[in-house]
Amino acid sequence: MNKYFLSIISILLLFQSFKVFDEIFYHEEEAKGSKIFAEVDDTDPDLTEDVNEKVEVAEKLDLDSLFVNFDVKKGEKIAKQCSACHDFSVNLKVKIGPPLWGVVGRKAAAISDYKYSDALVNFKKDWNRETLFSFLENPKNYVKGTKMIYKGLKKNSDRVNLISYLESLK
Ligand code: HEC
Structure with a gap:
């Protein structure tokens, strides 16, 4: 009886550790992904357009900041x-x-x-x-x-x- 009990406990522990591993992994992936993609639902065309616009503006600003110094x-x-x-x-x-x-x-x-x-x-x-x-x-x-x-x-x-x-x- 004791033997079975121990096996069940170890199986439960094993599952638990998988879950912990999964959570760590998941959070790591989330941190890696860009914020934009984490927040925006790709299937919504309005939102995607909004993001594209922001990216375009960012590139424009970048060029403007390059042109702050010129000779x-x-x-x-x-x-x-x-x-x-x-x-x-x-x-x-x-x-x-x-x-x-x-x-x-x-x-x-x-x-x-x-x-x-x-x-x-x-x-x-x-x-x-x-x-x-x-x-x-x-x-x-x-x-x-x-x-x-x-x-x-x-x-x-x-x-x-x-x-x-x-x-x-x-
Ligand atoms: C070896 C010759 C050569 C050199 C060196 C060269 N170009 Fe050109 N450039 C051309 C030719 C030929 C064209 C026409 C291209 C075509 O029709 O595809 C052209 C086209 C252009 C155009 C397009 C003009 C229009 O009316 O649409 C620009 C702008 C330009 N060149 C800028 C420059 C600048 C700035 C430099 C120096 C950093 C430079 N080129 C160096 C030969 C040259």
Whole structure:
């Protein structure tokens, strides 16, 4: 009788320890998951949209905070890497690439006497801080099929300075 009693107790203890293990594990998973996903029910389109909006705003803010510090003079120096192919003057001269005077705020592929690649013609976005920031990091990756052969500027601060210089060309 005593033997059976002990076995039952040990089985109960075993189950109990599984439960404890489960709880620890569960809480760990919960802590790992992002707060957004823990709180939002994916099946509710309104809420998901709300989260997407928040993420977008967060990215925008991020770019704004990057542009708090910029140096137009440094940007002008970096632009020397571009000047073999691009004219930065108000004369809008076509070289290997299209002229870049007033490029910020301009539609992509907007210079009528320049023969753009189909990729850039079909890009159909405006050049602004956001699009330039991504394009100049890795042109071929951002506009697949572009004929701009340039490896890209990896440093955020270099791109911020360069774009600030481009913004000054008006
Ligand atoms: C080796 C030549 C070359 C270099 C270097 C180069 N580009 Fe370009 N760039 C091009 C060509 C060619 C195009 C046209 C791309 C197309 O049609 O796909 C272009 C297109 C662009 C466009 C789009 C303009 C428009 O009218 O839509 C921007 C912006 C631009 N380049 C910025 C830069 C900047 C800034 C640099 C320097 C960091 C740079 N490029 C370096 C050749 C170059």
